Amino acid sequence: MQTIILNISGMTCGGCGNSVTRVLQALDGVENVTVDWQAGRAEVALQEGTSTVADLIAAVEDAGFEARAN
Numbered sequence: 001m002q003t004i005i006l007n008i009s010g011m012t013c014g015g016c017g018n019s020v021t022r023v024l025q026a027l028d029g030v031e032n033v034t035v036d037w038q039a040g041r042a043e044v045a046l047q048e049g050t051s052t053v054a055d056l057i058a059a060v061e062d063a064g065f066e067a068r069a070n
């Protein structure tokens with residue numbers, strides 16, 4: 001298990017946070033997601049050998065936000 005921290009911009013309310021949580025949780029190997037929309041931060045517990053950091057970023061960006069690995 002590895003913990004990935006993403007910096008995410010564009011989240012303006014708890015609903016945005018829920019959207020980001022949902023798209024990350026849908027990815028292969030994601031065990032747990034904690035999003036702090038006010039801090040613009042997501043913490044993702046990820047099984048190794050499944051989704052990549054690039055996959056996480058792509059999912060967040062497809063949902064309409066900007067993300068980068070911390």
Ligand SMILES: [Cu+2]
Pocket residue numbers: 011012013014015016017
């Ligand atoms: Cu929102």
